[in-house]
Amino acid sequence: MIVLRLNHQQRDFLQTVVDRDAHLGDIGDLVRAALRDAPAHVPSGETPPARREPPRRTPVRRHLLEPGTGKAFEVDAGQVIRISQIAGHQCVDLNVFSRRDGRERLHVGRTRGMQGQRPGPGDVLWSNAPWERPIMAIAGGTATTDTRFPFCSRLIYSAFFGLHNRTNCEEIQNEAQREYGLSPWDIHESLNLFMHTGTGPGGEAVIRRNRARPGDHIEFVALLDLLVVPNVCGDDVTNCSNFGMRQVAVTIEQGRPADAELARTARNRAAILGLPPAREVPGARPLRRDPGFVPAFPHLPLRRADVPVEVGEALTHRFTRARNLDLYAADDDALRDITLSWAIERLGAFTGNG
């Protein structure tokens, strides 16, 4: 007997696959089929890069983002916001707005056009037209980034998974942004943090298993007074966050002279391209905190929904050979990966969503 550790949304997903597949009577059948088909894991043999600690600065505030939530943070020009892994494996979506005028916000498409598909340390993030200027610079860190995949939304889970009621970045962002009077239509394309993307055989963008490790982080220095809204990606059924949702740490600190220098350099490099003259846009919409705001994130709490499964000696042996020891220290995580990966393939589901 083994136990497949799930939350209720993951179990709902497996049940949808069972319901559609005449060969499967229950989730136990699905787990056994997944184990039978699981190829032996080939160790990568790679040594992970040495861990780099962030520099020491004066802290302003620290917050733990819980699974299924996000939060809007005021980050003043010159301050640094750091988003860090705790357990690893967690994709984070990011929205950014100017506090002086919430109509000015991060434009991920423009950022991709100016900085490439995966902006990194020293690159700037660009705002939308008619402002079109650098609003943050990436000050450092070890995170991968992605600008190609749109946030996961109600549509993605309905269209590709047949799931209609579950955590998703769209609704998490909506709720987090509501604290500052932003509406559901204010959400913009997310900058995807700690997402591991690559190119598939047909040249298409694909999402691979998450490689973020404990302590991996990314730091941004604000170039204007900003509202920065990270959220723990609501996807716990694909490899985007390795089939789970985990806590993430957010730290805001006073910038050091070195951060100011990095911001200046990044901004100057952008300005050399020839920035359009600044334009006054009438009707500014300053963002202010709603003092009465009480967060109410939908689809929470996540409930435990473990499934005990009878497996014989042969399948237990198979599992021992198939579990991905490069990624997972715990058998629970490895088993969930094997099972959910198999279920997605069975469903013929498209997994390309952030």
Ligand SMILES: [Zn+2]
């Ligand atoms: Zn997401």
